[in-house]
Amino acid sequence: MHYLIAFLDADDEWLPEHLTTIHKLVGRFPECGAYATAHDIVYSDGRRAAKRFAGIPTPPWEGLIPNYFRSASKCPVHSSTTAVPKHVFDSVGQFPVGVHRGEDLVMWCRIALKYPIAFSTQVGAIYHGEAENRANQSQSVLEEPVETHSIEAVLATGEFPAGITRTDLVEYMNVRFIERALRNVQNGHRREARALLHKVQVTRTHRGLVRRWMFLSYLPAPLVRLALAVRSRLR
Numbered sequence: 001m002h003y004l005i006a007f008l009d010a011d012d013e014w015l016p017e018h019l020t021t022i023h024k025l026v027g028r029f030p031e032c033g034a035y036a037t038a039h040d041i042v043y044s045d046g047r048r049a050a051k052r053f054a055g056i057p058t059p060p061w062e063g064l065i066p067n068y069f070r071s072a073s074k075c076p077v078h079s080s081t082t083a084v085p086k087h088v089f090d091s092v093g094q095f096p097v098g099v100h101r102g103e104d105l106v107m108w109c110r111i112a113l114k115y116p117i118a119f120s121t122q123v124g125a126i127y128h129g130e131a132e133n134r135a136n137q138s139q140s141v142l143e144e145p146v147e148t149h150s151i152e153a154v155l156a157t158g159e160f161p162a163g164i165t166r167t168d169l170v171e172y173m174n175v176r177f178i179e180r181a182l183r184n185v186q187n188g189h190r191r192e193a194r195a196l197l198h199k200v201q202v203t204r205t206h207r208g209l210v211r212r213w214m215f216l217s218y219l220p221a222p223l224v225r226l227a228l229a230v231r232s233r234l235r
Contacts, residue, residue, distance in 0.1 A: 033115025
């Protein structure tokens with residue numbers, strides 16, 4: 001028997017069929033380390049829209065996520081839509097203590113390095129994006145993502161999960177470094193941003209992006225924010 005621990009952030013809400021969908025996934029895919037459903041997003045202006053995912057078949061669909069690390073840029077695994085078998089924590093450890101941003105991503109990464117993850121495109125929850133906007137207003141320095149340590153350990157062994165390549169793991173780490181560097185640049189933490197950008201294993205995919213943000217990291221934060229605002233209006 002699976003004992004599941006299901007998560008729900010205080011600002012979000014489950015839809016009536018969420019746990020039923022999770023239960024069906026467990027019955028079909030008992031070997032998984034996590035089970036998740038799709039979710040809708042409520043934006044700060046009140047709009048509600050379906051979350052778009054990368055690397056997931058079109059609805060209606062349920063099955064094993066083909067490649068979590070390729071899908072992670074538009075992560076299908078969210079803390080308010082996911083349930084984890086209790087025994088999995090004995091294998092991968094618990095949520096990291098002292099990490100105040102991205103601790104859920106650390107957990108999903110650790111799980112994906114050891115287990116398949118099941119997913120259903122049935123919408124099971126509503127995620128309130130306005131709460132995320134409030135969290136994003138923090139001006140604190142973002143350090144190196146904790147989950148990269150787990151990935152580096154796997155890269156050192158050369159023993160990758162089924163269907164996952166070295167390139168998948170490297171590109172995932174690159175995205176996480178760049179995301180945090182971007183936020184540091186915006187908040188004026190330019191030296192810390194450059195330290196993260198120097199950790200990127202530059203590939204053709206991210207070469208231009210790394211150069212752009214390295215350049216921006218030498219500009220004053222207000223000028224960077226102005227440039228980004230102008231770019232956003234021109235899109």
